[in-house]
Amino acid sequence: MKHRIAVIPGDGIGIEVVEQGLRLLDSLKLDISYQKFNYDANRWLEEGVGLTDSELENLKENFDAIYFGALGDPRIPDSNHARQILLKLRFDLDLFANVRPIKLLNPDLTPIKLSSGQTIDCVIIRENTEDLYRGIGGSFKEGTVDEIATDQRIHSYKGVERIIRYAFEFAIKHNRKKVTLVDKVNVLIYGGSLWNRVFEEVAEQYPDIESDYMHIDVAAMRMVTDVHLFDVIVTSNMFGDILSDIGAGIVGGLGLLSSANINTETIGLYEPVHGSAPDIAGKNQANPMAAFITLSMMLADLGYPHAQLISAAVEECIRDGLTTVDLGGDLTTHDITDIIIDKVTKQ
Amino acid sequence: MKHRIAVIPGDGIGIEVVEQGLRLLDSLKLDISYQKFNYDANRWLEEGVGLTDSELENLKENFDAIYFGALGDPRIPDSNHARQILLKLRFDLDLFANVRPIKLLNPDLTPIKLSSGQTIDCVIIRENTEDLYRGIGGSFKEGTVDEIATDQRIHSYKGVERIIRYAFEFAIKHNRKKVTLVDKVNVLIYGGSLWNRVFEEVAEQYPDIESDYMHIDVAAMRMVTDVHLFDVIVTSNMFGDILSDIGAGIVGGLGLLSSANINTETIGLYEPVHGSAPDIAGKNQANPMAAFITLSMMLADLGYPHAQLISAAVEECIRDGLTTVDLGGDLTTHDITDIIIDKVTKQ
Ligand SMILES: CC(C)[C@H](C(=O)O)[C@@H](O)C(=O)O
Ligand SMILES: CC(C)[C@H](C(=O)O)[C@@H](O)C(=O)O
Numbered sequence: 267m268k269h270r271i272a273v274i275p276g277d278g279i280g281i282e283v284v285e286q287g288l289r290l291l292d293s294l295k296l297d298i299s300y301q302k303f304n305y306d307a308n309r310w311l312e313e314g315v316g317l318t319d320s321e322l323e324n325l326k327e328n329f330d331a332i333y334f335g336a337l338g339d340p341r342i343p344d345s346n347h348a349r350q351i352l353l354k355l356r357f358d359l360d361l362f363a364n365v366r367p368i369k370l371l372n373p374d375l376t377p378i379k380l381s382s383g384q385t386i387d388c389v390i391i392r393e394n395t396e397d398l399y400r401g402i403g404g405s406f407k408e409g410t411v412d413e414i415a416t417d418q419r420i421h422s423y424k425g426v427e428r429i430i431r432y433a434f435e436f437a438i439k440h441n442r443k444k445v446t447l448v449d450k451v452n453v454l455i456y457g458g459s460l461w462n463r464v465f466e467e468v469a470e471q472y473p474d475i476e477s478d479y480m481h482i483d484v485a486a487m488r489m490v491t492d493v494h495l496f497d498v499i500v501t502s503n504m505f506g507d508i509l510s511d512i513g514a515g516i517v518g519g520l521g522l523l524s525s526a527n528i529n530t531e532t533i534g535l536y537e538p539v540h541g542s543a544p545d546i547a548g549k550n551q552a553n554p555m556a557a558f559i560t561l562s563m564m565l566a567d568l569g570y571p572h573a574q575l576i577s578a579a580v581e582e583c584i585r586d587g588l589t590t591v592d593l594g595g596d597l598t599t600h601d602i603t604d605i606i607i608d609k610v611t612k613q
Numbered sequence: 614m615k616h617r618i619a620v621i622p623g624d625g626i627g628i629e630v631v632e633q634g635l636r637l638l639d640s641l642k643l644d645i646s647y648q649k650f651n652y653d654a655n656r657w658l659e660e661g662v663g664l665t666d667s668e669l670e671n672l673k674e675n676f677d678a679i680y681f682g683a684l685g686d687p688r689i690p691d692s693n694h695a696r697q698i699l700l701k702l703r704f705d706l707d708l709f710a711n712v713r714p715i716k717l718l719n720p721d722l723t724p725i726k727l728s729s730g731q732t733i734d735c736v737i738i739r740e741n742t743e744d745l746y747r748g749i750g751g752s753f754k755e756g757t758v759d760e761i762a763t764d765q766r767i768h769s770y771k772g773v774e775r776i777i778r779y780a781f782e783f784a785i786k787h788n789r790k791k792v793t794l795v796d797k798v799n800v801l802i803y804g805g806s807l808w809n810r811v812f813e814e815v816a817e818q819y820p821d822i823e824s825d826y827m828h829i830d831v832a833a834m835r836m837v838t839d840v841h842l843f844d845v846i847v848t849s850n851m852f853g854d855i856l857s858d859i860g861a862g863i864v865g866g867l868g869l870l871s872s873a874n875i876n877t878e879t880i881g882l883y884e885p886v887h888g889s890a891p892d893i894a895g896k897n898q899a900n901p902m903a904a905f906i907t908l909s910m911m912l913a914d915l916g917y918p919h920a921q922l923i924s925a926a927v928e929e930c931i932r933d934g935l936t937t938v939d940l941g942g943d944l945t946t947h948d949i950t951d952i953i954i955d956k957v958t959k960q
Contacts, residue, residue: 344806345799377838378724398766403803409810413770415803419745423760450851452692456750456762459691463756483854487862490837491724504797507830508855515834 271300278542280335283557307339316350338542361527368513371584375518392506433500444476521553579609618647625889627682630904654686663697685889708874715860718931722865739853780847791823868900926956
């Protein structure tokens with residue numbers, strides 16, 4: 267076997283879409299084996315365990331990529347297990363680049379009035395290991411009327427430099443013209459200053475790529491009013507989280523958004539951006555497209571030309587209006603998968 | 614004289630729109646006097662001063678409201694003077710509620726495909742004195758490859774309680790049905806927990822108002838895809854900053870968005886949400902509508918029924934497509950003002 271994939275379906279519709287993703291993978295008959303892991307809500311509730319260090323070590327040592335579904339269960343307040351599992355994977359595998367392509371596949375799907383011929387095609391490169399996500403902070407006099415709570419945004423030169431460099435390298439590799447830094451330097455005086463200084467330093471080394479800066483508030487607005495301004499966006503963890511959901515919103519919703527959590531030196535984790543959607547779980551209604559695009563991103567990074575077959579099949583389906591109910595169609599999760607499998611195996 | 618207004622025009626188009634706002638105010642012949650203050654970029658550059666404590670004291674002691682333009686000057690990196698002046702006003706006058714109505718006045722102005730008859734009408738109540746805005750944080754080994762930069766999100770029970778209570782009171786006063794808390798409790802474990810606990814506590818005291826919670830990433834997306842879900846939004850300073858710009862985006866841009874920075878026990882500061890727009894400053898092109906709606910919000914809070922005349926005149930103009938170039942029209946800043954003055958004085 268050439269490649270080994272660790273599969274973490276997770277909860278809710280995560281389980282369903284990953285199952286269909288694996289059917290699709292099987293149909294390609296590639297030299298890839300996979301193994302499933304139950305790092306999910308049930309285990310958390312039954313055993314009180316998220317993901318142990320030795321399990322993490324196993325993933326790192328014995329697999330070439332991780333194919334992930336979604337975490338989230340209404341029985342667990344604040345999605346505590348999601349934080350323990352997903353963020354542990356991102357942090358401890360040092361998956362510093364969260365790459366989220368924002369691409370409109372069918373003009374009918376955007377809630378935005380585009381001028382004719384206009385399209386949406388940009389990429390968000392989100393820093394994935396620092397920022398407010400680290401859980402650094404505390405509560406003083408918790409539960410009293412004197413309570414003070416703090417959460418820290420933390421950034422290192424190393425962390426900021428590597429993600430900015432990754433964004434410029436990405437721009438070159440994918441023939442993109444511009445990298446936009448998004449932050450809030452007029453308010454976040456320490457981290458904002460670091461991001462801006464490093465951005466200038468790195469941008470100078472890529473004279474063929476245009477570069478500019480935008481405040482997060484303005485960028486969030488312009489994603490809606492002037493999305494053509496964006497090509498590659500590089501930003502911090504929290505701002506990237508927000509911008510990528512807006513990105514999902516303008517191309518047809520989370521059912522179509524995929525992400526690759528990357529560290530080129532270790533292992534990649536590939537996940538749809540959507541959550542576990544407990545309300546529709548188990549009903550054969552979930553949109554599996556994000557899971558398919560996710561699979562395609564994973565196969566591309568592993569060097570399989572079949573990645574292209576999958577993304578083409580997905581684009582065709584979406585273009586032809588063959589969709590699940592979230593996008594106005596009437597196809598089930600399973601039906602859509604059959605169609606995609608049919609397309610990729612017929613080529 | 615019954616009321617005294619402190620006017621801070623600021624920089625760029627702030628100066629122009631406030632000038633037109635004052636022409637409009639003059640035309641109403643109310644028992645209101647005003648005085649201008651040059652807390653702006655020129656003074657910052659010439660004297661190195663933003664706003665002193667005794668000047669602040671003067672505003673607090675001798676005025677009933679502050680009418681503000683916009684700050685921002687390309688000669689000053691990171692808009693340092695804006696932070697020193699605007700944030701000092703917000704913090705030291707303890708203007709804890711930043712109220713930003715998001716209302717679509719003409720369906721042609723939204724970049725969003727609305728279903729026919731659908732409208733946009735919600736209000737963002739943004740906490741205005743805490744959060745990442747306080748400038749708490751630091752740099753370790755600044756300027757080296759070992760640099761670590763932190764910015765702290767800080768929230769107090771007192772600060773969170775009063776803004777949430779304000780939001781529910783606002784809902785009751787303005788006949789609104791629902792208050793939505795926006796935060797990121799699955800990541801911001803300390804502050805997010807505080808916001809959620811206090812929200813539940815306060816919501817219980819307003820059984821007639823519906824309440825729900827949404828993560829900031831989801832809320833940012835739904836502002837675009839499902840804005841009808843929102844009525845009153847209450848959120849922290851940074852998330853409110855982002856959501857209100859998205860709000861501006863979906864109702865025609867910053868040229869139409871106004872805000873009231875409120876502390877019911879002291880003094881209110883009224884400002885358009887837009888910036889100083891140095892690129893179009895001095896060209897008689899700026900859209901003064903936000904400054905007019907701002908004036909209207911101020912007059913309403915001071916108890917003048919004329920507030921209603923202004924907002925009606927603005928709505929009429931916008932509905933009839935009488936706009937400046939940013940909204941596709943061809944009227945100048947001055948022309949628009951003439952039209953509005955004509956409308957309010959003819960009533
Ligand atoms: C589940 C949650 C912790 C996660 C995040 O905030 O990163 C999700 O919103 C995402 O965007 O991947
Ligand atoms: C100028 C800036 C500091 C300000 C903010 O971030 O609050 C502005 O964006 C706003 O929304 O009023």
